[in-house]
Amino acid sequence: MAYQAEVEGFGTILSYGDVPLLGGGTPVYVDFAKIVDLEPPDRNVKTNKTGHMATPNKKQTYQGGWEEAGKGKATIRFDKTLVATVEGLVGSLRAFKITYASASTHIGDAIITHRKVMTPIEGLAEFEIEFETSGPWTFTP
DSSP: OGGGGGSTTTTOEEEEESSOSTTTOOOOEEEEEEEEEEEOOOOEEEEEEOOOTTSGGGOOOEEEEEEEOOEEEEEEEEEGGGHHHHHHHBTOEEEEEEEOTTSOEEEEEEEEEEEEEOOOBTTEEEEEEEEEEEEEEEEEO
């Protein structure tokens, strides 16, 4: 049904890995939640001043520096029997995988830094989570 693809978050699954990717880990992923709403991590690159007194016309120059870890937010819905599992992910560096309805994926490490319990739905729990990425994320179309 083509119209379902227009529903925000439709068919988007969140999975966590048993180990982080950093350090060469090869995680085994477990699907645990449907993503209802997603604000992907932003990218923010710091700049370094490189100008000096001998710079032409005494104009400040810059070069790109470190990229800050991106922060994102998601509303996730999952079976209420998994609440303890999700609570255990808060504050822990893990590999995460976002699988979209098109089968495209985003994979990378992140830490869930905040969670807020939303109104439960019969048999399901709904959390709003905030996360901070650690290291690069890979998108596979």
